[in-house]
Amino acid sequence: xxxxxxxxxxxxxxxxxxxxxxxxxxxxxxxxxxxxxxxxxxxxxxxxxxxxxxxxxxxxxxxxxxxx
Amino acid sequence: xxxxxxxxxxxxxxxxxxxxxxxxxxxxxxxxxxxxxxxxxxxxxxxxxxxxxxxxxxxxxxxxxxxxxxxxxxxxxxxxxxxxxxxxxxxxxxxxxxxxxxxxxxxxxxxxxxxxxxxxxxxxxxxxxxxxxxxxxxxxxxxxxxxxxxxxxxxxxxxxxxxxxxxxxxxxxxxxxxxxxxxxxxxxxxxxxxxxxxxxxxxxxxxxxxxxxxxxxxxxxxxxxxxxxxxxxxxxxxxxxxxxxxxxxxxxxxxxxxxxxxxxxxxxxxxxxxxxxxxxxxxxxxxxxxxxxxxxxxxxxxxxxxxxxxxxxxxxxxxxxxxxxxxxxxxxxxxxxxxxxxxxxxxxxxxxxxxxxxxxxxxxxxxxxxxxxxxxxxxxxxxxxxxxxxxxxxxxxxxxxxxxxxxxxxxxxxxxxxxxxxxxxxxxxxxxxxxxxxxxxxxxxxxxxxxxxxxxxxxxxxxxxxxxxxxxxxxxxxxxxxxxxxxxxxxxxxxxxxxxxxxxxxxxxxxxxxxxxxxxxxxxxxxxxxxxxxxxxxxxxxxxxxxxxxxxxxxxxxxxxxxxxxxxxxxxxxxxxxxxxxxxxxxxxxxxxxxxxxxxxxxxxxxxxxxxxxxxxxxxxxxxxxxxxxxxxxxxxxxxxxxxxxxxxxxxxxxxxxxxxxxxxxxxxxxxxxxxxxxxxxxxxxxxxxxxxxxxxxxxxxx
Numbered sequence: 001x002x003x004x005x006x007x008x009x010x011x012x013x014x015x016x017x018x019x020x021x022x023x024x025x026x027x028x029x030x031x032x033x034x035x036x037x038x039x040x041x042x043x044x045x046x047x048x049x050x051x052x053x054x055x056x057x058x059x060x061x062x063x064x065x066x067x068x
Numbered sequence: 069x070x071x072x073x074x075x076x077x078x079x080x081x082x083x084x085x086x087x088x089x090x091x092x093x094x095x096x097x098x099x100x101x102x103x104x105x106x107x108x109x110x111x112x113x114x115x116x117x118x119x120x121x122x123x124x125x126x127x128x129x130x131x132x133x134x135x136x137x138x139x140x141x142x143x144x145x146x147x148x149x150x151x152x153x154x155x156x157x158x159x160x161x162x163x164x165x166x167x168x169x170x171x172x173x174x175x176x177x178x179x180x181x182x183x184x185x186x187x188x189x190x191x192x193x194x195x196x197x198x199x200x201x202x203x204x205x206x207x208x209x210x211x212x213x214x215x216x217x218x219x220x221x222x223x224x225x226x227x228x229x230x231x232x233x234x235x236x237x238x239x240x241x242x243x244x245x246x247x248x249x250x251x252x253x254x255x256x257x258x259x260x261x262x263x264x265x266x267x268x269x270x271x272x273x274x275x276x277x278x279x280x281x282x283x284x285x286x287x288x289x290x291x292x293x294x295x296x297x298x299x300x301x302x303x304x305x306x307x308x309x310x311x312x313x314x315x316x317x318x319x320x321x322x323x324x325x326x327x328x329x330x331x332x333x334x335x336x337x338x339x340x341x342x343x344x345x346x347x348x349x350x351x352x353x354x355x356x357x358x359x360x361x362x363x364x365x366x367x368x369x370x371x372x373x374x375x376x377x378x379x380x381x382x383x384x385x386x387x388x389x390x391x392x393x394x395x396x397x398x399x400x401x402x403x404x405x406x407x408x409x410x411x412x413x414x415x416x417x418x419x420x421x422x423x424x425x426x427x428x429x430x431x432x433x434x435x436x437x438x439x440x441x442x443x444x445x446x447x448x449x450x451x452x453x454x455x456x457x458x459x460x461x462x463x464x465x466x467x468x469x470x471x472x473x474x475x476x477x478x479x480x481x482x483x484x485x486x487x488x489x490x491x492x493x494x495x496x497x498x499x500x501x502x503x504x505x506x507x508x509x510x511x512x513x514x515x516x517x518x519x520x521x522x523x524x525x526x527x528x529x530x531x532x533x534x535x536x537x538x539x540x541x542x543x544x545x546x547x548x549x550x551x552x553x554x555x556x557x558x559x560x561x562x563x564x565x566x567x568x569x570x571x572x573x574x575x576x577x578x579x580x581x582x583x584x585x586x587x588x589x590x591x592x593x594x595x596x597x598x599x600x601x602x603x604x605x606x607x608x609x610x611x612x613x614x615x616x617x618x619x620x621x622x623x624x625x626x627x628x629x630x631x632x633x634x635x636x637x638x639x640x641x642x643x644x645x646x647x648x649x650x651x652x653x654x655x656x657x658x659x660x661x662x663x664x665x666x667x668x669x670x671x672x673x674x675x676x677x678x679x680x681x682x683x684x685x686x687x688x689x690x691x692x693x694x695x696x697x698x699x700x701x702x703x704x705x706x707x708x709x710x711x712x713x714x715x716x717x718x719x720x721x722x723x724x725x726x727x728x729x730x731x732x733x734x735x736x737x738x739x740x741x742x743x744x745x746x747x748x749x750x751x752x753x754x755x756x757x758x759x760x761x762x763x764x765x766x767x768x769x770x771x
Contacts, residue, residue: 021209024141028241031135035242036314051647 124271124298274298342517372584375493427564438491579604581630738762
């Protein structure tokens with residue numbers, strides 16, 4: 001019983017470690033690709049550019065007429 | 069026979085014999101030691117087992133927003149043991165069977181050698197019966213995963229003889245981003261946070277039993293057993309924000325490329341806490357590209373005009389001058405202590421207020437006022453600088469912070485020109501970070517914070533220690549002085565050297581330009597190398613971030629003014645940060661279209677009623693039947709649900725219908741629909757009431 005538990009622990013630890021590595025590798029790739037510079041490069045062929053203007057905040061004026 | 073002679077030759081004979089034997093022993097010893105030595109030593113090695121250190125896994129450095137800035141990933145060296153039994157049974161059947169496909173896959177994955185090359189390498193090593201043959205070094209985890217599924221290798225270590233030796237390397241997913249600050253973690257060379265927090269990140273090494281083979285190389289007896297499990301290092305959370313860092317780095321890089329500048333740095337501090345949100349350092353490499361090659365942000369240099377803030381603070385705090393006092397700036401040149409002070413920008417003014425002199429960045433004004441008020445008692449001025457912490461490092465948790473240099477009376481380089489030149493930022497060395505911290509204190513209502521880079525230490529996501537902001541100086545000056553300083557800094561951007569730069573900016577900036585001529589080794593100031601800087605905070609009425617940009621230009625650069633080189637970088641950073649926090653965006657008043665007041669919706673009556681009920685839209689049902697088409701509209705009375713006659717002989721009005729319904733109606737009337745757009749029907753090509761001809765085309769526009 002104990003032997004099997006130890007063996008299980010070992011394999012699970014190994015699996016966990018490999019999954020961590022895989023996570024880090026993939027996460028690293030995604031992070032690099034999502035960097036602003038990379039996105040600018042990737043979207044250049046689509047004609048997209050970084051917005052130069054500030055975003056606008058809209059505020060709707062309160063109107064008196066409402067549907068009854 | 070003489071008995072003596074008889075004895076003597078026997079003695080000689082014995083002596084010669086002994087000498088020969090001795091020589092033989094020494095000779096054999098030499099032969100074993102020197103000629104066969106290597107063979108015997110390696111045999112001895114291979115018979116030994118020893119305990120080797122196993123590196124613990126180094127902790128990860130996270131950014132404030134939880135992104136990995138630096139983490140450990142494995143890297144593998146692949147060895148092969150061609151001596152394993154299964155490779156030799158059946159006359160090496162297993163090896164011969166797989167060698168071709170394995171070579172092919174290896175060549176296909178690494179693309180460094182052809183399959184034939186790989187095959188001959190394998191064959192040669194097999195023939196030599198190599199026990200620890202290095203096949204491939206430094207392969208990534210990805211490649212390792214693939215290799216494990218290659219023919220032969222997938223049979224596992226004991227059958228294929230493939231041995232993977234794992235090493236941990238540091239991965240910076242963002243590559244060059246804040247590279248210098250995050251640092252390196254090579255065995256012999258650590259810099260940045262990797263160095264400052266090495267003891268936290270490192271963890272404790274484990275121990276593993278290895279068998280030593282020729283050359284002292286340790287082969288693990290079993291890859292997964294440890295005598296002592298290594299204890300992994302802790303993670304640290306840095307204050308760096310990836311977005312701000314990216315913005316700062318890109319803005320800086322763009323300008324530096326444009327100006328072919330030598331090096332530059334941009335720092336962004338959070339006003340309230342002193343957190344370093346971004347720290348970019350770029351230096352020009354030999355190939356003309358820019359790299360994070362040195363921590364310029366914490367290296368002292370002559371600050372130039374950005375230092376005038378300190379001079380103003382001293383003068384105002386000692387009540388030597390008021391903002392509205394007049395000062396004669398003599399058209400921009402002034403002789404003092406046998407040298408001439410020049411204003412870097414040609415303004416042609418002479419009598420201006422103290423505030424405007426600051427806004428124009430007049431060196432003459434600063435030098436004059438300092439000489440007038442402090443040449444008698446220089447320590448009074450120096451003490452102010454001390455109080456602002458300018459004579460000492462900021463204490464940021466980053467190794468390698470350079471010590472500032474502020475001369476004191478009595479120093480061998482102290483002279484009559486020291487005070488006037490110090491007043492506008494020469495004759496002293498402070499780092500960009502120190503200057504930024506001074507501006508940050510002004511932005512933070514006089515409270516000087518200690519800039520810091522690490523806000524928490526974590527282990528497996530559990531918080532171990534949180535590092536709180538630390539106040540260095542509760543109040544660097546009186547509130548009155550503070551208000552005056554703020555007015556001066558805002559004035560620079562409203563009617564001073566940075567006016568054009570910030571024209572039309574929707575938020576207020578307070579800042580100061582700096583243009584310093586810097587000495588270039590033996591050539592002195594002849595090379596006309598300027599250091600352009602801009603330090604300030606924004607939005608001025610509710611400061612969130614302090615930012616400093618310092619760029620050292622190339623010799624004889626065409627553009628070198630602080631407002632023209634460092635200023636635009638500052639502005640871009642400020643613009644992006646400002647627009648990113650939409651909370652602060654200006655409110656654009658837009659006249660609302662009373663859309664919900666003008667409406668026509670049409671559809672199957674039960675559907676319309678259900679939608680109206682769901683939306684809690686009050687309505688009055690005036691229709692007669694349950695099973696019919698209905699319209700709900702704003703006129704003649706809002707919420708009146710009335711029946712809408714739809715027959716199949718003349719064209720009904722389709723206005724207000726959805727796509728599905730209009731298709732149903734039109735097609736059951738025998739019309740061919742050509743619809744464009746989405747939403748509900750806004751126009752129809754066959755007018756309502758017109759007779760329907762079967763097979764007719766109808767154009768529908770949806771909006």
